Amino acid sequence: MSLPVHLQSRYLPLGDQRTGRLYGQDVLSVSQFCRDDLEYIFGVAEAMRTMVAHIGTVDLLKGKILANLFYEPSTRTSSSFAAAMERLGGSVIQINEVRYSSVAKGESLPDTIRTLESYADVIVLRHPETGSAAIAAQHGRKPIINAGDGIGEHPTQALLDLFTIREELGTIDGLTVTMLGDLRYGRTVHSLARLLSLYNVRLNYVAPEILRMPAELLEQLNAKGVHQAEYDTLDPVMAETDVLYVTRVQKERFADISAYDAVKGAYVITPETMARFPSRMALMHPLPRVGEIAPEVDSDPRAAYFRQMEFGLYVRMALLAMVLGKA
Ligand code: NCD
Helix, strand or coil, X not given: CCCXXXXXXXXXXXXXXXXXXXXXXXXXXXXXXXXXXXXXXXXXXXXXXXXXXXXXXXXXXXXXXXXXXXXXXCCHHHHHHHHHHHHCCCEEEEECCHHHCHHHHCCCHHHHHHHHHCCCXXXXXXXXXCXXXXXXXXXXXXXXXXXXXXXXXXXXXXXXXXXXXXXXXXCCCCCEEEEECCCCCCHHHHHHHHXXXXXXXXXXXXXXXXXXXXXXXXXXXXXXXXXXXXXXXXXXXXXXXXXXXXXXXXHHHCCCHHHHHHHCCCCCECHHHHCCCCCCCEEECCCCCXXXXXXXXXXXXXXXXXXXXXXXXXXHHHHHHHHCCCC
């Protein structure tokens, strides 16, 4: 049973904000946000965190329905959006196994979107093709939230990554962020680097030659005056790193599996590696990990990846509330 509305508002001072930021909008790319938007989202996410800690669930989105449409595997993104909707009192249509839906009969993405928006108020979409969320948004009337479009973007992950950095280190300006691993196919780092370019940061990219950050992204950020440097080992950047953002080599994006095998174990973070980083820093990973961070590192206070996935719940609650005009 949830608390009476007058008590809920003590924990969540949010009202009907149909003129509010993001109301009725799609969330397709981090490029749509300015720093002011981010501060606003993080403020709402903080309120969500307090609310969950105190009362767990509210009625803010009672009667609203989310369609969670996943054409690619997901644990965290899918279940945190579902939990976010339910903690706000809404409900969820979950489509994980598109092979059991009409997609398997050959239905196009626009038709599937038209179908789901006749039942739901907002659609969260993960799809293997870059640009698919934008295509869905062109054909849809209801807000589309991009939960990963191939190797393109993963904007809600970048928002929760930034929220995590802020929670762990208290600031974003002035930091040096080192991204490690699959910078070519990893959509999380594509979104995160773009979002960080709104702040005064230094970005280091550490990757094997075949997994370097796309040249187009390097150029975009260069044009904005962002300090970026590329390396193939961690050694030169360890002492200056405030945030180490580790990624999984994206096996599913490789056409040639022997090329994957050649780079899959390129970097592994162990307690010995951690001993060479500053005592105050944050080790992050969007997860799932498949060997890039040894489990022995989990007890290191700098290992932030499990807190990071929890923060995803609060950020996604904030986004749903805002898009549906309640924050
Ligand atoms: C990431 C993704 O799907 O891009 N996972 C996630 O959403 N937390 C990272 C990955 O799969 O490696």
